[in-house]
Amino acid sequence: MLRLLRQLSGKGKWDWRFSNQIFRCRKPQGESFTTMDGSKMTNEVLQQTAVEALRTMVLARAFENKISAFYRSGLGQISGGVYLGRGQEAFSVALGGQLNKNEGDIFAGLIRDQAGRMGFGESIDDAARTYLGSVKGPMRGRDGNIHRGRPKEGMPAMISHLGTSISTVNGMLMGKRFQGKVGIVGGATAGDGATSTGAFHEGLNQAAVEKLPLVVGVANNQFAYSTSNDRQFACEDLVDRAIGYGVKGYSIDGTDLLESIKTFYEAISRARAGEGPQLVVGRLLRLAGHGEHDDAGYVPDQLRAGELGKDCVVKAKTQLLAEGMLSQPEIDQFEDEAAVAVEAAVERAQAEPKPHPSEDSWHALSARHLIEGML
Ligand SMILES: Cc1ncc(C[n+]2csc(CCOP(=O)(O)OP(=O)(O)O)c2C)c(N)n1
């Protein structure tokens, strides 16, 4: 890892910053990697994005494994439910990790988007504090799991997992448009089940009509809780719907990190260039239950054993090694760093106070403290 850092920084091309126990690298400012049709990225950018994405995936997986272990222990550290993004990290980080928080982009992550959230810039402390109920968390210890956000920093809290994020991001993008801000992209995610809701249709239609710079990542994990694709929609591929909305559609293997990165790079570039909403549908499988209370016994063994059942983290490691993008010792270092970061964040959150049951006002949610930057 350090060798890689030295190699990259030695070329003077990358700005590595140390924050929240992880190095974050930024795209060099002022350089354009977009071709005329917005579809190509240089190999150097692909490699740098993929390496950072894998590191984020490893961290997200380690964090979620820890939270899952707490939940399963039954010792009461977690008062809400636990919902994992296991198996969906590649697709998630390919969107969240390629948006630029510091330039005003927006990312509305859902319950499967721990990797995307971290890729966008959510700190591991925000995640740990929310699950473990610390008052220092962005929801001040009141939210059991994933309805957390920092709207001022481009991370709206999710309302529901069922398609509502699209309208939320539309509103934020319209607000930026009215303020005269240009070149900003909003990313929203949805599941296959969410695409059947009115909220999804209304949101995507509105974005198309307004030609908003919106990128929607639909993680088709084959099930909405236990409802399979054949009970969910009658079109062959969800991407077929893009034509009906009048937006650009992409259908990809969502377990493939490099394919996901390249596709979202193109989609984000197009949205940023003013070409309106982009719909990316990724085929994958969630490698967990709907929540940790669900054993997912309804998922056929054949599906688990097939291509979609491949673990995207394992696949990405193999892929990046084969491409010569990084070495096994560097991957091992990612794992070690992630384990240390998770333990440290959990220890910090556990040591912090929880909301007081009688002294706290317990209004459901007040975003004022977030908007005013008081946390
Ligand atoms: C309006 C609304 N209806 C139902 C639910 C309960 N619910 C939460 S997630 C979910 C299934 C979602 O399936 P999908 O969109 O495929 O996402 P996945 O869980 O597979 O990521 C349901 C029924 C909800 N949160 N909100």
Ligand SMILES: [Mg+2]
């Ligand atoms: Mg689903």
